[in-house]
Amino acid sequence: VLLRDDATGRRSGRIVEVEAYGGPEDAASHARFGPTARNAVMFGPAGVAYVYLVYGMYDCLNVVTGSADQASAVLIRAVEPIEGVALMRADRWERAVARRRRLLDTDALVAARDRAARVADDRLASGPGAVGAAFGLDRGWTGTDLLDPAGPLRIEAPEDPPDPRTIVAGPRVGVDYAGSTWAGRPWRFHLAGHRSVSRPRG
């Protein structure tokens, strides 16, 4: 369960989709160029957040895993909202407006807001960029200890863990640039048929 609990309120959700990224040897990983200013936390202790900006507008949350020399991480790709749905929806909408501030006149804004309001609660955090938006995260959260039971952003074990047989493995999304060997590794994991998964058919 991913949980944000701070002055902004409390929001939580079940993690239903992730991707594993290896260290420098993994051609799809941000660690592939070795340590840099952006990925430095990947080369540190496990359990801390690594948030990066992708395509100039989406903040994506990773959990650093393994030892410092392994420099591996897990991308949180989708969450099923449990608490704080209204907060998630508000933050998501706020970002959508910021993203399109130059494009929309009043009528288009109203139409976009109506469409956004129709997005099902189940799908507010269905995708790595959507997780970042729903939980109000940005790169400033990089370095946060996600295992601190009193921290503002953390990961906890669910009371009802999923049956391992319902977990599906498949290739990672959007990493074709890494070449077939690495792009083909089945390192994306999601709950079979879950409504909050980013690509139910993937």
Next chain:
DNA sequence: TGAATGATGCACT
């Protein structure tokens, strides 16, 4: 129902 596309900031070569 699915493919194509534009938006947008920055890490990296």
Next chain:
DNA sequence: GTGCATCATTCAC
């Protein structure tokens, strides 16, 4: 200068 661990919208069928 190139291209990205994405998403929402538009347009084709």
